[in-house]
Amino acid sequence: MPRPPVRRHVFVCMNRRPPGHPKGSCVERGAAEVLQRLQDIRIERGLFEEYRPVATGCLGPCDGGPTIAVFPDDTWYGGVRPEDVEEIVETHLLGGRPVERLT
Ligand code: FES
8 A cells, every 4th residue: 555645754763772882872862752752743643744753773973862854854853852852743844944952
C-alpha cells in the first residue's frame, strides 16, 4: 500500500554509545523519549501528511544532543527535550518557522 505524501521528515539521532564513552550519545541524553513524543503527537493529532519521524544513526553534532534534523528545511535542533516537541510541532512543522532557541 503506498504511503501518503509527507511534507517534512524529522530525523532523530538514536545512536547509543557504551556508558562512559567520552562523546556520550543522543539516546543517553533522552532521544528515545523525544522520538516517542514526535510519534505520539503525530498519531494523536492525525498529522500524517505534515511530518514523519525517522530514527537514524549518529547525525554528527553529538555533544549537543539529542540532535534532530528537519528536512527538506535543513533545520537542525540540539539539546531537544520531550517537553520541547510540542513547540517544534506547532511552530515549525505546522507553522513553518524554526524554533530559534533550539537551533
Ligand atoms: S550521537 Fe547523536 S549526533 Fe552523534
